[in-house]
Amino acid sequence: TSDFSLGDDRGVRVIGALQHMPRAQSPGSLSKTAAQESPGQTRQTVLDFDVGKDVTQGQLGATYYDDTRFGTVNATAYGLFRDLQNPIPFNVIDLNRRAGGVRLTLEEETSSLRWGVGVGGKLQRDDRREFTSADGSPDRLLIDQLETVDNGAVFGRLAIPLGRFQIDAGLRYDRLQFEADDRLGSDDGTQTFRTLSPSVGLSYDLGRARLFANLSTGLEAPTTTELSNRPDGEGGFNDLDAESVVGVEGGVTGTWPAQRLSYDLALFYQDVDDVLVPFELPDETTAYRNQGAARHRGAEISVRWQPPGPLSVRASHSFVDAEFTKGTVEAGNSTTSLEGNQLPGVPSHRFAATLQARTSLAHASASVQSVSKQFGDTQNTATNDGYTTVDLRLSQPGVSLAGGATLTPFLAFNNAFDVRYNDIVVNAFGGRFYEPAAGRHWRAGVSLQL
Structure with a gap:
């Protein structure tokens, strides 16, 4: 990250990142008995097909900001690439992604009004090829297609103070188009999603606290992965609808200055139509x-x-009760209603806490995370037990280098007490819902800030 000042209230911020993750092996998913009795085992198919991921990715973005007589202008442009080779059992996925976008906003604040307007655009190109696997290496070509995604949006917001009250309103329009160019000629595809998303909120200032209530709507479109992974294994796109969401929330946020304490409490309710669910x-x-x-x-x-x-x-x-209000699933020759079932892969309770100590010599932290049980399938026949893990981290305060750069070395111990637990593979085939998570492990490195 670098900041360049161009004078009073003007400047440019540049952010970049580059990462290479050589073949990260997959532990494979297991039945519950196998995961409990021998979590270190790897199924033979994982060994045979050398399952894992090899990923190289990078991104670069720049934001120009300026306080003009019309308001504060922010102009952002970014680009990214991601090259992935992902052998899975029986197949090898080769994906090269190139993407970029721009965003322009204008905001102003007066004693009686705060407003903002903006436009944004994104473009993504995925060159996707999938092969049969010959011991983890690409063999016969199954899918060869170029997937293009373009997204345009316009949006605005308005805040009107009325004494201790404040009314907030927002409006956003999105057009999102997916297009598949199947080079094998079996099935091209185009899907377009359009949505107008209004929101409105009301808040009341209590001095050291603020009460708030909000109503919002939205559309969650499928990703290219969700669209391209067709059950029949053909090219083109899967026939999926976007999730539509209507939600309300209310709560209180505030501070307790004498104790240097701040807090947020919110209650929420959401209705989601056309829920997207994975299956194996x-x-x-x-x-x-x-x-x-x-x-x-x-x-x-x-x-x-x-x-x-x-x-x-x-x-x-956080506590969430996420359940199906309608829907069915086919099991053999019968159809079962999902009404009242919990959504798989969603724990009802999740707790996280971090204790941090910062001195001139070192920064140290201990983090705990606790997750309650969750279901592995839409029928709620498989459960994954809850778990609690502790992570430790030690770093040295940034070391100043020439040119204003800062170097920060760190050492981290994850799952410090070597807790045995499983991640969940939702609706896995053959009852293999349980993917043993890593035991105690450590990593060390340095971060460089320019």
């Missing part, structure tokens, strides 16, 4: 389908405490 095919390819409607209701609370001295604490807890 016999060859262990993950496909997706729209499966009815769902309701999410719950609460979130977060606390931040910064007492005098080097210590600070952050903690958060």
Whole structure:
């Protein structure tokens, strides 16, 4: 990250990142018995096909900001690339992604009004090829297509203070188009999603706290992966609808200055139509389908405490009851209703907390995360037990280098108490819902900020 000042209230911020992850092996998913009795085992298919990922990715973005007589202007442009080779059992996926976008906003604030307007555009090109696997190497070409995604949006927001009250309103229009050019000629495809998303909110200032209530709408379009992973294995796109979401939330946010404490508490409710749910095919390819409607209701609370001295604490807890309100699933020759079932892969409770100590010599932190049980399938026949893990991290305060650069070395121990737990593979084929997570492991490195 670099900041360049161009004078009073003007400047350019540049952010870049580059990462290479050589063949990261997959542990493979197991049955519950196998995951409990021998979590270190790897299924023979994983060994035979050298399952894993080799990823190289990078991104570069720049933002120009300027306080003009019309308001504050922010103009952002970015580009990224991602090259992925992903052997999975029976197939090898080779994906090269190039993407970029621009965003322009104008905002102004007066004593009686705050407003902002903006436009944005994104373009993504995925060159996707899929092969049969010969011991983890590409063999016979199955899919060869260019997938193009373009997104245009216009948006605006308005805030009107009325004494202690404030009314907030927003409006956004999106057009999102996916297009597949199948070079093998079996099936091209185009899908277009359009949505107008209004939102409105009301808040009341209590001095050291603020009450708020919001109503929002939105559309969650499928990704290129969800569209291209067709159950029949052909090229083109899967026939999927976007998820539509209507949600309300209300709560309180505030501070307790004497104790250097800040807090947020919110209750929420969401209705989701055309829920996108993953499921696994016999060859262990993950496909997706729209499966009815769902309701999410719950609460979130977060606390931040910064007492005098080097210590600070952050903690958060969320509760969500996510269940199907309609939908069916076919099992053999029968059809089962999903109404009342919990959404798979969604834990009802999640707690996280971090204790941090910062001195002139070192920065140290201990983080705990606790996750409750969750279901592995839409029928709610498989459960994954909850778990609690602790991560430790030690770093040296940034070391100044020539030219204003800062170097920060760090050492991290993840899952410090070597807790045995599983990640979940939703709707896995053959009852293999459980993917053993890593035990105690460590990593070390340095971060460079220019």
